[in-house]
Amino acid sequence: MRQVLFQIPLDRPWNLGPFGEVPGFGFGLVLVLWVLIGIMIFISHGRDTDWKLDLSHELSSFAYWLVVAGMIVFGAPYIGGYLRENGSPNFRDGLPVFGYGLMLFIGFSSAVSLATFRAEREGLSSDLIWDLSIWLFIPGIVGARLYYLCQYYDRVFTGVPSSEWLMAAFNLSQGGIVLYGGLIGGALGYFAFCFVRHIRPLALADIIVPSVFVGIGFGRIGCFLNGCCYGAASSLPWAVQFPRDSATFASMVEKGLVDINAACTPPLHPTQIYSSIDGFIIAGITAWYFGHRRRNGEVLAVALLIYPVTRFCMELLRADEVGQLKTNLTTAQLVSIGLFVVNLIFMAYLSRRPAVREPIVLPPQNTKPLATSASRIVNI
Numbered sequence: 001m002r003q004v005l006f007q008i009p010l011d012r013p014w015n016l017g018p019f020g021e022v023p024g025f026g027f028g029l030v031l032v033l034w035v036l037i038g039i040m041i042f043i044s045h046g047r048d049t050d051w052k053l054d055l056s057h058e059l060s061s062f063a064y065w066l067v068v069a070g071m072i073v074f075g076a077p078y079i080g081g082y083l084r085e086n087g088s089p090n091f092r093d094g095l096p097v098f099g100y101g102l103m104l105f106i107g108f109s110s111a112v113s114l115a116t117f118r119a120e121r122e123g124l125s126s127d128l129i130w131d132l133s134i135w136l137f138i139p140g141i142v143g144a145r146l147y148y149l150c151q152y153y154d155r156v157f158t159g160v161p162s163s164e165w166l167m168a169a170f171n172l173s174q175g176g177i178v179l180y181g182g183l184i185g186g187a188l189g190y191f192a193f194c195f196v197r198h199i200r201p202l203a204l205a206d207i208i209v210p211s212v213f214v215g216i217g218f219g220r221i222g223c224f225l226n227g228c229c230y231g232a233a234s235s236l237p238w239a240v241q242f243p244r245d246s247a248t249f250a251s252m253v254e255k256g257l258v259d260i261n262a263a264c265t266p267p268l269h270p271t272q273i274y275s276s277i278d279g280f281i282i283a284g285i286t287a288w289y290f291g292h293r294r295r296n297g298e299v300l301a302v303a304l305l306i307y308p309v310t311r312f313c314m315e316l317l318r319a320d321e322v323g324q325l326k327t328n329l330t331t332a333q334l335v336s337i338g339l340f341v342v343n344l345i346f347m348a349y350l351s352r353r354p355a356v357r358e359p360i361v362l363p364p365q366n367t368k369p370l371a372t373s374a375s376r377i378v379n380i
Contacts, residue, residue, distance in 0.1 A: 003226055003247065005102060007094035010080025025076035034072055038065050099225025107218030108137060111211035118207050118290070124360065128197070132208070135193040136186045143185015144177035151178065151331060179216065180335050202297035203360040209303045210287040217279035224272035227251075231269025232319040239267030251320060269317045278310045294355040301350060304343035308336035 008014075013021040014029065022029055083091045090096045112133045116126040194201040223229040227247035241264045242248035249265050252258040258265055285306065286299050293299055312333050315321065321330040329337075 002099050004090060004096045005099045005225070007096050009094040011077040011084065012080070012094070025072055025080070027073060030076075031069065031072050034065075034069055100222040103218045103222030103225065107215040107222075108133070110218060111208075111215035114214060115208045115211040118210070118287075122207060122360065124207075129208075131197075132190070132193055132204075135189040139189030140182040140186035141177065143188070144179065144182030147178040147181020147184070148176050152176075179219070180332060198362040200296060200358060200360055200362060202300065203358060206290060206293060206296060206299035207360075209299050210283045210290065213279045213283035213286065213303065213307075215279075217276045217283060220272050220276035220279060223275070224270065228320070229272050229275070229318065230265075230320050231271035231274075231317050233266050234269040235267065236269070238270065240270045241265050241267055257319070268319070271314060271318050274317065275311075275314055278307075278314065282306055282310070293357065295350060295353055296357055297346070297350050301343060301347050304339060304346070308340040308343070312336040312340075 008024070010025050012024075014024040015021050024030055080094065084093075112129060115133075116129045119129050120126055190205075191201060193199070194204060220229070227242055227249075228251075230242070230248045230251070243264050244262070246265075248268070249258060249262075252265055253260050282303060286303050289302050290299050315330050315333045315336075318330075321332065323329055324331050324334060327334075
């Protein structure tokens, strides 16, 4: 478990192990890479245009490139020096790369890339998926954070001065998002996107569902690195223990499950890894079923049939949640039950529809029936 995987020095050389220390920012390695990237982009653009370059466009592109180069040479070292003197502990030795955030980035990139590949095979533009990713990502993060703030209001704001509430609400460096909240927020963004772009939601959902679970798989690895979503005590050979400086240890001390003077937590179920494997397996199943679907929405139905069941069972192995509504069921279990029931109704609806896969993009609304056009020809 490592919340901070490594730190990138902004005002000092980088230690590359056997290669020794090399300058990073400033006149160093990052600038060299940026120059090489600029040269490659310029050559590629020149070949695409047969070297018939638009001077105004090239000057604007060079100006942008020059601004970034200036930030590499002068801006980054200045910011690094300032953070060393005034920053929080995580930022004094460089720009921290949080394991949780890195896994979210890898998961998001992998999910979008796979969805793009699948969309292109269905005759859609890759730009459509990249546009959709923004409509999913931003509402998803907002929904996930709002869900967390509602569920753990006391944990986030207790002891925090009112002047710092806004900062506490947006502080995601230590985790603090809930998957179901992200799915709800992402769903709202998704339906809004389909409405604006005149797309059949069920048809597009079948394309992106496997990618969603790829993202979940990587995201749960981030949970393991962060130490959240931990499991109950276990005597299995693969049980894990979290050290004193981990979020898991602090949470268990707060709940009275671990003595504050202990060296680490007791052996626990690695439920984060279980959930990650579960996400990748569902991604594989839905990707396979995608080629066998008979009607739009069936891939989504398969995912909503499996995931609520596995998530409900996963909650039985977790120790970071308590029962809600005077039951032993956690919030995630209650949502899973509701989602499972809704999906049964959805599957019954699908079974009554013709076994035909309708086009993903809706026809233009101003298209007039052929008979009307023909009748006008006859009248003429």
